[in-house]
Amino acid sequence: MKITHIAAGFTVGLVVGAATALMNAAKPGSEVQRNFMANSTDVKAQVNQLKTEVSDLKSYAMQTKEESQKLIKEMGTEVKEMIANYKSDIDPNIKHLKTNVENVKNRADEVKETFSKK
Numbered sequence: 001m002k003i004t005h006i007a008a009g010f011t012v013g014l015v016v017g018a019a020t021a022l023m024n025a026a027k028p029g030s031e032v033q034r035n036f037m038a039n040s041t042d043v044k045a046q047v048n049q050l051k052t053e054v055s056d057l058k059s060y061a062m063q064t065k066e067e068s069q070k071l072i073k074e075m076g077t078e079v080k081e082m083i084a085n086y087k088s089d090i091d092p093n094i095k096h097l098k099t100n101v102e103n104v105k106n107r108a109d110e111v112k113e114t115f116s117k118k
Contacts, residue, residue: 007054011047018043 018039 003054007050
């Protein structure tokens with residue numbers, strides 16, 4: 001649900017509640033009118049303040065979204081670089097291990113041949 005819908009619902013509820021309270025009050029008509037005018041001014045001020053706060057909240061949310069997207073993009077780039085660095089660091093070790101395994105196999109074959117000749 002959007003914040004504007006919530007704000008609109010709050011505003012409508014506030015206005016209807018104030019109007020109902022004023023209409024059910026046991027006061028003379030002129031006093032009710034004065035109270036209604038004073039309350040409507042307060043409601044307008046509250047609505048304007050609410051609009052400002054919603055606008056600020058919306059801009060903050062957009063700023064947070066943009067910063068988050070930028071940060072995620074940067075993190076993705078860093079992770080790719082880390083993987084590339086890890087791979088370049090580990091490749092020589094893998095080659096060295098393969099060479100050692102091949103040497104061990106060759107030595108095992110030599111030992112096998114030596115014992116099979118005897």
